[in-house]
Amino acid sequence: MLPPDIWQSWAEFSEIAKGLGETLSMAFLGTLLGAAIALPLSFLGARNINRLNILRLGVRRGYDFIRAFETLILALIFIRAFGLGPLPGILAIAVSEIGTFAKLFSEAIENTSEKPIEGFRASGGSRLQQIRFGLLPQVNPVILSVLLYNFESNVRSGTILGIVGAGGIGFLLSDRISAYKWDEAWSIIFLIIIMVYVIDYLSGILRKRIIGTWEAAK
């Protein structure tokens, strides 16, 4: 296993770089797609927005149903449907994130204070305006944190998706392990650690820039 392998030619390394990039883009697209679908669903599942109990509980059981399928299981299903490659990986991440995001977002929405919203209602704001101005500024920081963390988490779980054949660096990693090329495997793991570290660092900066400044009117 030691010392780790250092790739001598670009031709060798480019394959690894492409794998890393693929995992990164799978996680990015999957997280974004999942969040885009989860956001409207999360409003339907929040007690303070959707007052129709039957619909709200129905939507919430829907989230639970989606979360019951682990990302890996979804990947195996999508590989059957779409063949090997990054597409089933993206879909697996997106679908499993719909359940997670919708639950976390709707709880963030429920945890907001009613007071600013009442402030608007009393000055003649419509329901949508109350949500836009009174509620969204309260939940935006939570949504951003959840998105950034889950993106990072999906980069890590994206590796496992590669092992079952859904594209990305995991495929190369499992390939090296099965060929007993431990020095190369270790180098790949090392690169994944660096990638996660960089994402964490960048998301910290992004959070500070976005949450640190306030939402001002244009």
Added chain:
Amino acid sequence: MTAALILNAVSRHFGNTKAVDSVSLSIQPGQFVGVIGRSGAGKSTMLRLINRLIDPTAGSISFGATDITALKGKALRDWRRDCAMIFQQFNLVDRLDVLTNVLIGRLAEHGFASSMAMRFSDAERTMAIQALDRLDMAPKALQRAGTLSGGQQQRVAIARALVQKLRIMLADEPIASLDPGNATRVMEALRSINSEDGLTVLVNLHTLDTARAYCDRIVAMRFGRVMFDGTAAQLTDDVVRDIYGSDGLAEFNEAVTSTSIKAGAHPAPIPA
């Protein structure tokens, strides 16, 4: 500009509780009315009924020729804009800056697209700055509302009421969580809205000396009913004891609860 506000046998029940029990009031344009009473006497509920944050169980409210209780949709939102309301807890959005919090008062005029994009016209922003300036809050315009002190937040809330182009001002215990200096500033702002703009002001108060100092007319509520309706001079100690039902309190001293700086600098010691 403003018109008479008339409450005709208005009631609001929550389950078996009669929060407001057939209240009839006629408030003339330009009056400064203080509403006093114990906690839970129905003061807040009455203001909320006027603003239509809650609907009455029975009775009707009218403003000039308009039947407030019958309003729906856009007309209801226009009414809420016309009768601006400020709250004990200020009800600002902490994470938005002061200017945006004031501009929110203009939202009733905005369509879907412009309000979702938080886009306001220059004229509206000028109006908001002028309103803030009137309350000496213009220098804080770009600060987050959550970073301001209570008194400053309440003045921002009043600025928001001003840009709503209000016709009547409702204030629900506006000074209950403020220190004496800020309480005075907020009450002075309400007085200027009343005297300079000639608007009706209806304010819930817990401090009797404030009510006496600022209000033309004092309305006292108990158990959802109007117990007393008159001038400050007519509000004698006996009446006060009736309103607050000070059972067990041998003496009822206004100075003890006072938040005023001028009056009662040395409150009498509470009898042991």
